[in-house]
Amino acid sequence: MGDPRGPDQINDDPYGDSWIAEVTVADPADLKGLLTPAEYQKLTSE
Template identity: 50%
Template sequence: MKLDQRCRYAKTHEWARKEGNELVIGISDHAQHSLGDIVFVDLPKVGVSFGKGAAFGVVESVKAASDIYVPVAGKVTAVNTQLQEAPDLINKDPYGDGWIIKLVPEDPSAFDSLLSPAEYEKIAAEE
């Protein structure tokens, strides 16, 4: 399982990485590996706000469909439209080209309350 040390993680297998005043959000390498080949991603609209833990989209694979949750409350500022044509970017590069949304968090300090890579690794290993 690959982890990006710049990211913080949620128990639901999403990651968040700071970029200026925004957070880039995606699903972890562990999650994409568990799902298998991703064939479709349902993206939210830019400008929509979500509460912490709310489902903001769906990732469908050859094995299953899984909701994706926002790890912190915030407003969506961008979506990765490349995923509409190439959803497998999540499999190939979950922490890079496979990002899903960008959002401005309601509380900038909420990022620090997410799991560290080491904490997330322990949780993922128990599954």
């Protein structure tokens, strides 16, 4: 992962070299209730 130097880098490559935080999940089962990107897009476009 890269070290973002400003908002332009985050906007240009949000899923690649730019990041804001890294999260470690204690129990991966907790992630099962989260929306997928497609589900979130559908929910927010209605």
